[in-house]
Amino acid sequence: MLLIARSIILAVLLTLAFFFVIILCLVRPMHRDNVHVIAKIFSSVAPVLGIKVITRTAKADGDTVVEETVKEPKIYLANHQNNFDLFTHTSAVPEATVSLGKKSLAWMPLFGQIYWLSGNILIDRKNRHSAFDTMAKTVKKMKESFLSVWIFPEGTRSRGRGLLPFKVGAFHTAIAAKASIVPVLASCQNHIKLNKWNNGVVIVEMMAPMSTANVEKADVKKLCAKVHDVMSKRLAELNLEASTLMAKPQ
Structure with missing residues (x-):
């Protein structure tokens, strides 16, 4: 009954x-803020699904703040688990940020057109030349428009398999744009x-x-491995913290 009603x-x-x-x-x-507005709408649905989302931004000293002012273009790297990312990760999407998605999304009725009109970037990963051209244009747009990009570096949903290996495209883009990498994690x-x-x-x-x-460009694989290691360790900590919170009597 609950399933049907929900x-x-x-x-x-x-x-x-x-x-x-x-x-x-x-x-x-x-518009540069379309994705941010849309993300807020979808994240507001989480309570309807019975999900309590705790969103926070960590400072270098380990303290947390509610929100960070957008000062420079960044590459946000998020773990990709399942369809519920649409209602959880979206709570953290900042202003002046667009996402990077597969070009095939454009062929999805209604959703694909909305995704494109929102300002998101479509990339053809199967066509190496086209993909490089898209990323080069993305770097130029980041520098000229101070636009940040949200990327799922795993390239596919993990579906409970932990943090999957990263594709290096996001790291090439970050290096070329001289943009900081900001890992974003959602617990299990x-x-x-x-x-x-x-x-x-x-x-x-x-x-x-x-x-x-x-x-340097030559260090892209080393950077990729470093970020993956940092994110993997922090994800394990967040999973433990979330499990502990859920184990407490309500």
Whole structure:
């Protein structure tokens, strides 16, 4: 019964959200803050799914703040677990940020067109030349428009398999743009089920920026491995913290 009721409510909310997003994109197509506004809309749906999302930004000294002012273009690297990312990770998407998605998304009815009109970047990963050209244009746009890019470096959903290996494209872009890398992690979401009233806690943490100012192109694999290691260790800590919070009596 809960599954049916929640599915209906979710369908209604998403339909209303899509209508609003269509209007937003038609009124101001490709606007630098479209993705931020849309992300806020989708993250507001989390309570309907019984998910308590704790969103925070970590400083270098380990303290946390609620929000960080956008000062320079950054590459946000987020772990990609499942479809619930749409309601959890979105709580952390900053202003002046667009995401990088597969070119095939453009062929999805309605969603693909909205994704493109929102200002997001489409890349053809199967075509090496096209992919390099897209990333070169992305670097230019980042520098000229002070635009940040949100990327899922795993390239696919992990579905409970931990942090999968990273593709190096995001790191080439960060080095070329001299942009800081900001890891963004959402704790494990495997416990979320539409037929459960209480789906517990998901912690979304934006980690401290990692500079690429002195990193050379030849060091891209080393940088990739370093960031993967840092994110893997922190993800394990966040999973433990979230599990502890959910184990406490409500």
